[in-house]
Amino acid sequence: MILVWLLILLMGTGLLAWLVAKWSATLSRLISLAGTVMYIVIVIFLLVEYKQNPVGQKWTVSFTHEWIPTFGIQLKLAADGLSLLMLLLTSFLGLLSVLISWKEIQKRVGFFHFNLMFELAGITGVFLCMDMFLFYFFWEVMLIPMFFLISIWGNENRIYAANKFFLFTQGSGLLMLLSILGIYFIHGHNTGIYTFDYELLLGTVMLPQTGFILMLGFAIAFFIKLSIVPFHSWLPDAHTQAPTAGSVILAGLLLKTGAYGFIRFVLPLFPEASHQFAPVAMTLGVISILYGAKLVFAQTDLKRLVAYISVSHMGYILLGIYAFNEMAMLGVVMQMIVHGISTGALFIIAGMLHERIQTRDIEQMGGFWSTVPRMGTMAVLFVMATLGLPGFGNFIAEALILMGTFLTNKTLASIAALGIVASTIYALHILQKVFYGKEFKPRSIADLNIREMVVMGSLALLILGLGLFPNVLLDVSTSSVVALIEKVNSLNF
């Protein structure tokens, strides 16, 4: 039941924030802040409970209620370690989004927070639902607020970006719906039970070809969401044009839903097909890593640049997912979290710069370290995290993924390791262009204020903490990951 309350809390907060904005924008912000704080508290409470009782039943908390019994559709929510981790990330980034929008969003504050909260609710739903139909439902629901966030509060080219984002994700979603229906009917024909219940569908037996095609439907949807080359085209535009909070949520959470989809649905539902598909997927992953990195280097728009970093980093996730071992999978979980933090932080920095100098063109930047030393320090920190320096969480993630992948596929893992060099090149490029060198032109820019320091500081602490004590986080997801890998590898390959 508490899971439902999470959703209700977010939606309620959103509605309330919208309503009160008529009288006071600040009150609207405060309400959102309170809502997200409550959310994070609940999630932490759940996590603590989970940690105390890690073995035993698979789902820590669950909730089931009939929704459309005609088709065997249920309102079924459940959380395991993996979900809880994703919720933690969601709540954390949600809180930050409210904070970073405090000054940036001045127009239509109420509607902004309404969208923000519904976005979070949609994402929360995706991470929690245990019913395929419900999953698709939330999957689509989370797009609409984002569509508005980009199209209303975005930058100059927001209409194009919003449309592109909408079309890509909706199209892919519909393909996934086809696959969901396919598996629904196959299961129904086999057993006579027509249900969308995830756990019941898990054991569906199907012809290899059918399985493969259905799997492709899911995979393409998740590829697009994960922005794997060549399905990444929407991402740079959407990330660039979105307001900072939107970019943070896009990069930090929306992309992760793709990865989560792979882990939660593609692998367990289609173990055999996934094994067949692995070489292709891993190759795509490697291509993403390298091609994404190449594109990062070419960009002059700071946010676009950071967006391509996501493409590159998501390549690691795909690679790790299809490595089919615990190590890589834990790396993937780690990567999902740390990418959210590090790229989110870079977006926030880009947003703060944009807010201060009204441009995102790095050709018009330079020498900011001396102008805004605190921001410079933070930038160095997160750039180093981005390029996977040990001591930061990103290193753990990349190392685990590469190492895990290496156990399965040496060639691809080795090529993927070149991504480390590539990431060094582009990450340092940012520092060089923005923070090093002479000032492009003298301007007086305010350094980070307390609110911004709280945001950046908490991100920095987290990413360092995860780098030094990664098991705090990894342990939570271990049991889920082990169960998953056992299931996928039980086919004797």
Added chain:
Amino acid sequence: MKELLWLVVAFPFAGSLILMLIGKRLSRMACAFVGVGSILLAAVFTFIVGVGFLHNNPSSVPFNQSLWQWINVYGLTPNIAFHLDTVSLTFVFVITFVGALIHFYSAQFMWKDEGFTRFFVFMNLFVGLMLLLVLTDNLLVLYFGWEGVTLCSFLLIGFWYKDSANGYAAQKAFIVTRVGDTSMLIGLFILFMTFHTLNIQDILTAAPSTWLVSSGPAVLTAFLLLGGAIGKSAQLPLQTWLPDAMLAPSPVSALLHAATMVTAGVYLIARTHVLFELAPLVQSVMAMIGAATLLVAGLSALNQHDIKKVLAYSTISQIGYMFLALGVGAWSAAIFHFMTHAFFKALLFLGAGAIITVLGEEHNMFKMGGLRKKLPIVFWTYLIASSSLAALPFVTAGFYSKDKIIWMSYASDKGSLWLWLAALLGALLTALYTFRMVFLTFFGNSKTEPTHRPGAFITMPLVVLAVLSFAAGFIELPATMGHFTLLSDFIEKTLPAANTLHFSYATELLFQLISIATVIIGIFVAYKYYYNKPFPAAEPERNKLQAFLYNGWDFDLLYDFLFVKPLVFLSRIDKNDFIDLFYKGIESLMGALHKVLSATQNGKVRRYAMSIAIGTIITLTILLFL
């Protein structure tokens, strides 16, 4: 006492952290106090731990100390733990002591710099990470330190970030070493896959029984690890970053070249020697790389005019010696040379830094001259260090260490005449460029007047290091000169002794005489050409060969052509991602289709009727004829 080992590592980190968090609020003096003090404490505790380690421990049983488990994932369980044995103790000793001296020096050297606090944050971090690197018992943690020092070198090379050239140099250092690091990381993957652990001692124990000598994985792994070491230690072909790194403040160069960073490669190979012994091929490649590097760098050093560039190339060259030693299996010789090199190279950089500062940021040796009188302390210490670098016989530390390598390159079972010749030629070059530098800088006419005298904090470390450059050689004397083997005994408790072929006493003596003669000749030639000669202060005209050598054999051009240009080219032509064109194409296709279809909707009702009629005909055709 040795339980205090963790403090050795903790002090630098603590210093860095304190300065990072509250450095802004501290006075400059307090910052210096924290920054220097932390390293000084580390040095003191190294001493205490060293005593504790050696006390009642004749066979030097390694000491392990575990702090916490870093990661625990399916067999990958690296701890933040320390492994103290004779090799790491030697390294720790050098790092902390030389590091402490350099910090001492920096306190005055950087006093006026606006980034004083930041400087010590980075420097302390640098030392701390290097200590972590040498003390850890696990390759993954070693990689942590490995990358960490790369970061610090990046930050310190680009310390004066307002000049974008510094930034580019820093970037280059990071990227080039990262290439090597990646190779090493893949090596680690193979090790983990084979041994299911990255604990160094476990791997070293298990490797001989798992891998046959010269078997494929063994060679590959060793090769990949070598790649890492090459990158970090600036050996061919990844040496290009080091000369550019001279843009860093001089104490940084000193630290980078002497105690941290570049010697990490040597340490890695020494640490994982078993793996290299399993891959003799790689070892000989390593020896050849060392030999080639020392010649290439030596020739480049000879053509520099920037005093720090000379030193940079000399470092590359000297580390080439170390690699040569490692390649021929002379582990203790390599570490011996590492130690002596640390002393005299630190001294040289600090001296050079002092000179450059008092001459008002003048780097060009041809604009110096005649400083012998004006900066006596600097001169004498610099002379000692230079002699040591040039391996002036009998009185300098460098002589004993380098001599050992030269001899071993012939005498070891993996050695050969060619390696020996290369080493010998390198010795000649070293003597030549070293004394060219000395003569140009300190003798002849004064061309630039020093603005002030270096302060006490600057000269004091110089003196200490000079003593060490002079005295450190005597802990290890060749068989022909007393056969005193304190260091090699100490090291060989951890690392195996070199397999030398049996040569007669006379042969060894003969070879030593030849090398001594070479050095003398080198110094003489330098004297002949550079002592008290008038040189134009402007940069000399260079012929093509000289320019080639001056530019470090144009490796930069080569890499520029091979990697940078293609990348930039690709970025330029594909800035907007050609894949996007595909989707844009779909978009325009849809737009075009819309236009075409819209044109059919022309408002003429007869057209509409025709469409209905044609539709009917088609429907009927399908129904009847299909």
Added chain:
Amino acid sequence: MSEISMHDILSLLPMVILAGGILVTMILIAIKRNHLIIFISTLVILLASFSCLVYNVPETPHNIGDLFIIDRFGLYFQALILFSTFVVVVLSYISLKNLFPQKRKEEQYLLILLAALGSGMMVISTHFISFFVSLEIISISLYSLVSYYRELEKAIEAGLKYMLLAAMSSAFLLFGMALIYAVSGKMSFTGIATILPDMNTSHTIMVVAGIGMMITGMGFKLGVVPFHMWAPDVYEGASSPISALIATVSKGGVVAALIRFFLMANLYHFEKVMLAFTIITILSMLVGNLLGLLQNNVKRMLAYSSIANLGYILVAFIAGNNTGLHAATFYMTVYCIAILGAFGIVTIISQSDAEATSIENYRSLFWKKPILATALTIFLFSLAGIPLTAGFMGKYLVLMAATENAHWLLAIVLVISSVIALYYYSRLILVMAKPPDDSVNLAFPTIRLGGVIIVVLLSILVVWLGVWPEYLMRLIYNL
């Protein structure tokens, strides 16, 4: 040759009330022309008919000869038609007040009621003759309704186009019927079904050809490609409530009749016919959405949207089994609600001198009339099939029907065309979301409260059905 019994009359009572209502209204008009009174009496008639229908659902289907069948399926569609008509009548009042300054507004209600009567009879027809006559009642009333604003050039143009093409398509329909009748000697749907199995192949050719020509006639009414070209012009020329009437009452009736015809005459096993439908469906979905892509006229856009949406319904129709028919029914319902809502908004925000057809009329609507803009967004999302709206559930059921019967091609085309469609729906939404530009000050008409209420109710209905479709689904599954 049976006489018509009291039972027949009773089971036809909703339609009888409607017919009687038409006569009463006519008399009322004759007595005193009063717009409001006629408007209210029309609403009362519709409500009476509707409540009579709801409280008079038969347990078993009741046949009236072989002309009509009163069953739950038919009644459901009648209810849908009455509901749509009700909304159209409310919108008509607003539209007439705003845009029709002439006298003689009242006939529009008569004609609307006549169209509803025709449509209501069509959905229970089981015979060519009853089907044809009901269809023609709709057509004839629509000719006049389309050109009702008779002084407007566009209205007359649209009326002429619609009249000529509809008559032409009726001729095709009739000729097709005649062919079937010629070969089978039967005009009732079940009669055809009984004859079909005994026929040899050379006879079935004529039946198939007859069906082919009937497809033209029905396809025209449905507005599917390639019989679609009238739709945008007529939607544009007619006043918005009438466009809504065409899109819902006329099309809904034909969809129901089509389903009934194919089911009762047992035509699903003609693979070639289904092939022809498949091609028509695919073309409708793609062409409809492509035509709408860069459309700047909102009414034309909705016309194209309805072409594509009928394509989606045909997907479910082709799937054929229970799932498919339920999906078609469900989709028709949600489509009706959404399109009514969309046209409702067009009606409401229309100025007094011209309808708000240009996309520019909707600029910044979000900030000027947030409630209307939100409602329109919901309707457009529903037409596009975005979750939380009923359209999503509808599209989902259609896809479900397609996949269950392994019509993968249709399913994939549906997906692709949905994506294309999203573009123009979101285009309009984005225009509404544009920040208000103070320099261009578009005056908005005074919004009539009744219109707002009905639009808001419709949007709530859309959301309710999108989140909690179970009730409606049960209703449909019990048909």
Added chain:
Amino acid sequence: MNIPMEHGILLAAILFSIGLTGLLVRRNVIFMLLSVEVMLNAAGLAFIVAGAARGQADGQVMFIFILAMAAAEVSVGLALIIKMFKIFNSVDIDKADTMNG
């Protein structure tokens, strides 16, 4: 009376085609309406033929309804044509193409 049913329907088909041709070709809207009437009449003929072949009255019943529909249609159609003539000042249907795209 031994006419094959096909011949009757063939006649209807010919008339239908002629009507269609007229509808597609003529720009004068009166002629178009006329052509439509030809088509409807042809369809009615087909019903009569089919009914006669079976000796059923249903075909004739259908014809009567077609007649009624044609009458209603023509009345509305002609009213529209009059309106069109007033507004466009022409009977050329191609003039009525203000709505397109």
Added chain:
Amino acid sequence: MNIAFYIASVLAIISTLLAITGKNAVHALLYFITSLLSVSVVFFVLGAAFIAALEVMIYAGAIMVLFVFVMMMMNMGADGVKKERALTTPSMWIGPSIISLLLFLEMFYILTNQTSQSITMLEVQPDAVGKLLFSKYIIVVELAAFLLTAGIIGAYHLAQKEKTIHHRFLQNENDNL
């Protein structure tokens, strides 16, 4: 009787063709009436005497007269033919003719592929039609009444002469005057 059917058929086809191709509207209308009369002969031959009468009375009599009225209202007399020539050029016939021909060929194919049953045409008495109409089809007859109502209301509304001025603002100006 058979020969009468074929003669009437040929007559109907020819007169319809003339009606469709004619330039003079009144002439065309007369041709069409000829066609309708021929068709009514066909009906008579086929044994549908009642329908034959209806065809003459309602189609030829009533509906066509409507056409004539309208034509007169529009005054399409003398220069109508000239205008008509300009409207329909000979080349416009090609495309539509091909389409119609194709449709006809398809229908022809259907009819020839139909195994000829050579059904003898049976006469259907008018009273049978009447009985059927007012028993089985009574509801449809009622519906037809509504169909005609719709036609009447529509025609009445559309053809009404407008007295007021279309636009409100114009009307207001009028008031001001």
